[in-house]
Amino acid sequence: xxxxxxxxxxxxxxxxxxxxxxxxxxxxxxxxxxxxxxxxxxxxxxxxxxxxxxxxxxxxxxxxxxxxxxxxxxxxxxxxxxxxxxxxxxxxxxxxxxxxxxxxxxxxxxxxxxxxxxxxxxxxxxxxxxxxxxxxxxxxxxxxxxxxxxxxxxxxxxxxxxxxxxxxxxxxxxxxxxxxxxxxxxxxxxxxxxxxxxxxxxxxxxxxxxxxxxxxxxxxxxxxxxxxxxxxxxxxxxxxxxxxxxxxxxxxxxxxxxxxxxxxxxxxxxxxxxxxxxxxxxxxxxxxxxxxxxxxxxxxxxxxxxxxxxxxxxxxxxxxxxxxx
Amino acid sequence: xxxxxxxxxxxxxxxxxxxxxxxxxxxxxxxxxxxxxxxxxxxxxxxxxxxxxxxxxxxxxxxxxxxxxxxxxxxxxxxxxxxxxxxxxxxxxxxxxxxxxxxxxxxxxxxxxxxxxxxxxxxxxxxxxxxxxxxxxxxxxxxxxxxxxxxxxxxxxxxxxxxxxxxxxxxxxxxxxxxxxxxxxxxxxxxxxxxxxxxxxxxxxxxxxxxxxxxxxxxxxxxxxxxxxxxxxxxxxxxxxxxxxxxxxxxxxxxxxxxxxxxxxxxxxxxxxxxxxxxxxxxxxxxxxxxxxxxxxxxxxxxxxxxxxxxxxxxxxxxxxxxxx
Numbered sequence: 001x002x003x004x005x006x007x008x009x010x011x012x013x014x015x016x017x018x019x020x021x022x023x024x025x026x027x028x029x030x031x032x033x034x035x036x037x038x039x040x041x042x043x044x045x046x047x048x049x050x051x052x053x054x055x056x057x058x059x060x061x062x063x064x065x066x067x068x069x070x071x072x073x074x075x076x077x078x079x080x081x082x083x084x085x086x087x088x089x090x091x092x093x094x095x096x097x098x099x100x101x102x103x104x105x106x107x108x109x110x111x112x113x114x115x116x117x118x119x120x121x122x123x124x125x126x127x128x129x130x131x132x133x134x135x136x137x138x139x140x141x142x143x144x145x146x147x148x149x150x151x152x153x154x155x156x157x158x159x160x161x162x163x164x165x166x167x168x169x170x171x172x173x174x175x176x177x178x179x180x181x182x183x184x185x186x187x188x189x190x191x192x193x194x195x196x197x198x199x200x201x202x203x204x205x206x207x208x209x210x211x212x213x214x215x216x217x218x219x220x221x222x223x224x225x226x227x228x229x230x231x232x233x234x235x236x237x238x239x240x241x242x243x244x245x246x247x248x249x250x251x252x253x254x255x256x257x258x259x260x261x262x263x264x265x266x267x268x269x270x271x272x273x274x275x276x277x278x279x280x281x282x283x284x285x286x287x288x289x290x291x292x293x294x295x296x297x298x299x300x301x302x303x304x305x306x307x308x309x310x311x312x313x314x315x316x317x318x319x320x321x322x323x324x325x
Numbered sequence: 326x327x328x329x330x331x332x333x334x335x336x337x338x339x340x341x342x343x344x345x346x347x348x349x350x351x352x353x354x355x356x357x358x359x360x361x362x363x364x365x366x367x368x369x370x371x372x373x374x375x376x377x378x379x380x381x382x383x384x385x386x387x388x389x390x391x392x393x394x395x396x397x398x399x400x401x402x403x404x405x406x407x408x409x410x411x412x413x414x415x416x417x418x419x420x421x422x423x424x425x426x427x428x429x430x431x432x433x434x435x436x437x438x439x440x441x442x443x444x445x446x447x448x449x450x451x452x453x454x455x456x457x458x459x460x461x462x463x464x465x466x467x468x469x470x471x472x473x474x475x476x477x478x479x480x481x482x483x484x485x486x487x488x489x490x491x492x493x494x495x496x497x498x499x500x501x502x503x504x505x506x507x508x509x510x511x512x513x514x515x516x517x518x519x520x521x522x523x524x525x526x527x528x529x530x531x532x533x534x535x536x537x538x539x540x541x542x543x544x545x546x547x548x549x550x551x552x553x554x555x556x557x558x559x560x561x562x563x564x565x566x567x568x569x570x571x572x573x574x575x576x577x578x579x580x581x582x583x584x585x586x587x588x589x590x591x592x593x594x595x596x597x598x599x600x601x602x603x604x605x606x607x608x609x610x611x612x613x614x615x616x617x618x619x620x621x622x623x624x625x626x627x628x629x630x631x632x633x634x635x636x637x638x639x640x641x642x643x644x645x646x647x648x649x650x
Contacts, residue, residue: 044639052636134641141639190515221549224517275633278640286648287612308600311377314369314466315603316459323611 010043014146015050019119022146029138030124032131044138047145052271054087054144055258056151058165060191061175063156066201068108069241070175071152075109077248079117084150087143088112091155091165092123093132119148130285133164137278140168166194167274170267171254174198178207178214178238192218193225195234197253203238203246211238230266232257296325335368339471340375344444347471354463355449357456369463372470377596379412379469380583381476383490385516386500388481391526393433394566395500396477400434402573404442409475412468413437416480416490417448418457444468455610458489462603465493491519492599495592496579499523503532503539503563517543518550520559522578528563528571536563555591557582621650 005013005024013021028040061067071088078084088109112118121143124135140151153169155161166172174195192198198218203211219236227233235253239246261267291297304322307313330338330349338346353365386392396413403409413434437443449460465476478494480486491497499520517523523543528536544561552558560578564571586592616622629647632638 041639041642041645045642048636048639138639138641190518193515193518217549221546224546271636272634275636275640276630279630279633279643282641282644283616283647284609284613286644287616288609291608291612305601305604308604309597311373311596311600314366314373314463315600316463316607317366317370318604319607319611320366322608 007039007042007046010039011046014043014047014142017147019146022119022142023121025142026121026135026139029142030127030135040138044141048141051141051144054149054151055171055254056140056153056169057254058153058155058162058169058172059175060155060162060165060173061201065175065177066241067154067156067175070199070201070239070247071154072109072112073239073241073244073247074250075112075118075152076115077244077251078150079112079115081248082251083117085117085119085148086112086150086152087119087121087140087146087148088152088154089121089136089139089143090123091132091136091153091161093127093129093159093161119143119146129159129161129164132161133168134282136165137168162191162194167277170261170270171196171257173250173254175201176214176218177201178203178210192221195222196228196230196232196257197234197250198222198236199246199250200236200238202240202242204240204242208238214238230257230261230270231264232260294325297322300325329364332364332367332371335364336371339368339372339467342472344471347444347467348446350467351446351460351464354467355452355460365463369466373466376466376469379474379476380496380579381465381478381494382579383478383480383487383494383497384500385480385487385490385498386526390500390502391566392479392500395524395526395564395572396479397434397437398564398566398569398572399575400437400443400477401440402569402576403475404437404440406573407576408442410442410444410473411437411475411477412444412446412465412471412473413477413479414446414461414464414468415448416457416461416478416486418452418454418484418486444471444473454484454486454489457486458493459607461490462493487516487519492602495586495595496521496582498575498579500526501539501543502526503528503535517546520547521553521555521557521582522559522575523547523561524571524575525561525563527565527567529565529567533563539563555582555586555595556589557585619650622647625650 005021010021010025010028014025025040025043028036028043031037031040059067059071075086075088078086109120113120121139124132127135136153140153143151151169153165155165172194174192174197176198178200200211200214200218215236215238222234222236237246237249237253239250241247258267261270292301300322304313304318308315308318330346335346335350335353339350350365350368353361353368356362356365384392384396386395400411400413403411434445438445446464449457452460461478465478468476476494478490480490497519499517499522501523503525525536525539525543540561540563547559547561562571562574562578564575566572583592586595617626625647629638629643633640633643
């Protein structure tokens with residue numbers, strides 16, 4: 001059983017950039033024990049004024065797209081060439097089922113994991129999307145307070161977690177494969193539209209021409225959509241984690257985005273909106289959890305759901321009945 | 326002040342297809358008076374077993390696309406050539422601001438409005454999106470119980486109301502103009518992806534070639550998206566409300582969709598999911614309304630929101646504080 005620290009030990013440790021205490025504090029925000037949660041909130045509130053100064057980048061793409069190798073290549077560029085401190089977090093609610101988790105196999109990011117300016121944290125296991133989302137968002141705050149300039153939030157491009165990640169980052173990067181066909185890549189409708197940049201991975205060797213073709217195709221497709229509220233035109237690039245080609249360019253694009261949106265004020269406004277969104281989302285979740293856990297509601301619900309599904313009861317009438325219990 | 330009928334008068338009238346009583350019942354579901362609401366629920370529950378037998382079609386497109394003339398042309402085809410009974414409802418939460426409302430100017434649909442097999446109802450004025458959505462969904466049930474085989478739900482393609490309409494219909498039709506450019510048309514990201522069919526309107530005279538080009542372009546763009554859960558491939562057509570070309574084809578496409586999804590079971594499954602969705606949405610809305618209206622919460626909220634926006638308080642800590650009030 002790991003030693004439990006006091007709130008001030010966590011706080012001082014995090015602000016000093018102590019990786020062990022940062023790691024332990026993240027374990028604390030991931031805990032579902034009420035006493036851990038109370039301590040976690042104390043730590044979070046104390047370090048919050050020191051957070052918020054990083055660039056937050058969401059990275060997604062289906063398994064097989066080469067996410068780990070791309071993140072390692074981009075990450076090494078950041079810590080080695082740009083002298084950044086980088087934290088890599090993951091959102092993967094499916095890890096409870098698969099037993100493993102993305103980023104769980106750190107051997108996939110050997111070099112980056114060993115670098116003193118990089119901090120890699122796998123997705124917490126055994127949590128719902130809501131739980132993973134919440135703890136990832138809190139871990140992000142802790143990593144920022146510990147002095148990381150860039151946070152990557154990795155997720156698998158196959159489900160709802162992308163929307164959650166999109167809601168906690170400044171920039172959303174989508175990795176795609178050339179030639180696999182969108183259907184095969186399993187990219188859900190709407191994910192491509194969240195992308196501020198798309199990079200076609202594995203653009204090396206015999207795959208280079210196909211990657212360049214895919215780049216043109218996606219760039220055209222993105223032009224079909226109207227300008228996002230950020231006023232940013234999504235960029236499509238090709239890259240290779242093997243040769244390193246196109247990897248620094250992705251970081252340059254992120255830098256351009258940050259500069260443009262900071263100048264326009266969108267960057268800060270979006271963060272404020274994200275904060276408010278999480279406030280009201282947290283309240284909504286708590287209200288719903290409390291309601292559906294009430295014994296009278298839990299007992300009556302299955303029957304009512306069936307009647308509503310079958311069209312024997314109107315949704316509004318049924319809702320009123322449950323709310324009156 | 327209109328005469329108020331008894332529940333059984335409303336019920337018998339609706340089931341007999343009486344347009345005056347149907348119209349009055351819709352006024353009842355639109356009312357915010359608690360006594361009207363109670364009566365409305367009584368009527369709804371009684372007619373519910375007679376509802377659910379229509380094909381529900383959502384129709385959207387920005388102002389200027391020719392929605393009214395298209396709806397009139399397609400509607401006249403349905404009542405005259407297909408012997409259908411058609412109801413046209415509208416979802417337009419903005420009508421509270423503009424003072425007018427879509428469908429409000431019935432002179433735009435002179436012929437259809439005058440046809441005995443057509444029933445046209447404008448969007449209720451002065452309601453929020455949630456309110457309009459709820460009353461439209463209830464009006465839809467009443468129209469079905471009154472024997473309408475086809476329900477059009479019209480909305481303006483510029484906001485969140487499309488998602489609400491998409492959640493209450495079987496088929497979603499998007500009207501687009503040729504040559505206007507997507508940006509100019511103001512179609513929000515994601516709306517095109519909800520479409521089961523797109524028709525390029527005003528494909529007549531000198532505009533025909535441009536319409537055919539736009540058709541090909543959109544059809545290509547739609548291929549970029551993976552197959553929807555319905556397994557239906559969205560179709561893009563051209564049509565002209567003036568010459569009538571392409572108008573019957575839209576109804577044929579809807580028919581094919583209904584047949585295919587009824588055979589696969591998706592049609593029924595989706596309706597069940599929509600019913601459940603509305604149940605839980607209604608509960609969520611009620612829980613949030615009750616919570617935010619509590620005096621202690623309402624008093625503390627502005628200050629807490631400001632602190633969360635500014636990053637002085639964590640969203641989760643702030644939520645806990647409000648939930649503890």
